[in-house]
Amino acid sequence: MQKKLNLQKLKTFFKKNMYFIIMGVSVLAIGAMITVAVVASDKKAPTDSTPSDTIVLPPVDDTPVVDPVPDTPVVDTPEEPTPTPIVFISPVAQGSIIKDYTMDTLVYSSTLKQYQVHNGIDFAGEEGAVAVAVYAGTVESVTYDALNGTVIKINHGNGLVSEYSSLSDPTVSVGQVVAQGTTLGLLSTSATSEMNDGAHLHFSVSENGQIVSPHGYLADGNK
Ligand SMILES: [Zn+2]
Numbered sequence: 001m002q003k004k005l006n007l008q009k010l011k012t013f014f015k016k017n018m019y020f021i022i023m024g025v026s027v028l029a030i031g032a033m034i035t036v037a038v039v040a041s042d043k044k045a046p047t048d049s050t051p052s053d054t055i056v057l058p059p060v061d062d063t064p065v066v067d068p069v070p071d072t073p074v075v076d077t078p079e080e081p082t083p084t085p086i087v088f089i090s091p092v093a094q095g096s097i098i099k100d101y102t103m104d105t106l107v108y109s110s111t112l113k114q115y116q117v118h119n120g121i122d123f124a125g126e127e128g129a130v131a132v133a134v135y136a137g138t139v140e141s142v143t144y145d146a147l148n149g150t151v152i153k154i155n156h157g158n159g160l161v162s163e164y165s166s167l168s169d170p171t172v173s174v175g176q177v178v179a180q181g182t183t184l185g186l187l188s189t190s191a192t193s194e195m196n197d198g199a200h201l202h203f204s205v206s207e208n209g210q211i212v213s214p215h216g217y218l219a220d221g222n223k
Pocket of ligand 1: 099118120121122194201202203
């Protein structure tokens with residue numbers, strides 16, 4: 001009797017809640033289908049990458065073609081060698097210019113008793129003053145002649161030569177590499193063509209054999 005009553009209640013329960021039961025079963029069924037689908041796709045995934053299934057496509061050059069922007073010209077700046085400007089020191093320390101360089105106007109030579117150009121600068125100094133190399137270079141020649149006295153030429157390269165005349169007691173020899181400021185000899189009256197000017201240095205500069213103004217190389221203080 002008790003059992004029958006329970007069965008009756010159960011039937012009544014199903015009849016009343018049939019809709020919810022169907023819904024619940026349906027939800028379970030859908031959930032099971034999704035689970036099966038997910039598991040199946042997980043199992044199937046590795047087979048997709050097997051070589052037989054893989055279609056090897058040629059590499060696609062998907063780099064966008066970028067046309068060079070025409071209004072930004074490529075500025076070609078070649079490295080121009082900037083030569084170090086050559087600046088001479090004074091060939092005579094504490095020296096004073098007693099006759100300047102002049103190739104445009106004639107100046108009177110008290111020794112030769114005539115007007116002539118002066119292709120260098122005459123520096124006079126104190127007793128025993130020395131002449132020094134105005135710039136680093138190599139001694140090209142050490143010569144003597146009566147008109148110019150002892151003459152030393154120093155080659156600075158690139159055709160630039162400095163010339164020191166009216167010297168005595170030269171202290172350098174041909175081929176010797178000298179630094180800027182190296183002592184070359186003593187100021188003297190050895191240049192008979194300028195002997196009336198007293199002990200001095202006649203200093204001249206040439207570029208490729210052509211006399212040029214030493215002022216183009218001497219520092220401003222010596223102009
Ligand atoms: Zn002179």
